[in-house]
Amino acid sequence: MKRKEAREKAVQTLFQLDNTEMTIEDAIPYITDTDRPIDPFYESLVKGTTEHRDEIDATLAEKLENWSLDRLPKIERTVLRLAVYELLHHEDVPHRVVLNEAIELCKQFGDEKSGRFVNGVLSKFEEK
Template sequence: MKRREAREKAVQTLFQMDNSEMTLEEAITYIMDGPIDPFYESLVKGTIENRDEVDKVLIGKLENWSLDRLPKIERTVLRIAVYELLFQEEVPHRVILNEAIELCKHFGDEKSGRFVNGVLSKFAEEK
């Protein structure tokens, strides 16, 4: 599985968990057929396991928004991207930002991509 597909599946899995009472294992099984890709698994489990820290950092980047007010798809994509920015140091930040924008375009709309770009660009400004 390519990393783009792994990210798409991770968004679907985490979005499913955000909208239901599914456990992590149930959500993974619901989305994935066959063997579990290691990168996909690291995104999903890492985002869940580090959610408090990810949310804390994410809240610090949101201006005039609360995490609860964000549309669910943008919140899900942002959580994955922030997890990658904080914990997946082998992936260049520019790649993470571009992938997050593309995920929003795929699952949301052009406005979603611009919003996510605005939030995540604050990470680039810090570097």
């Protein structure tokens, strides 16, 4: 699985997990092919974003202007959480790649406004 596909599947899984009682172990089979081993990058994105959600949400809350996380549309919130996880915990992925992938995910699962909004929020994160 390429990283782009891993991110797409991670967004779908995280979207499914948002505001439900479902566990990661329950959600993953809905999104992935259970006949093949789970892709390590995909798994790290899902588990890492879930495990670090409080830290990610606190970081996001500092960057949001005139918005709260609860008011964000679910797809934007999900893509932002995934992207912030990557920015904070996957230093091997360039900042620009995370931004571009997040915008593409918004275009795929949301709309053009979603991409612009997510770009605006993520542009407040400094490159490392």
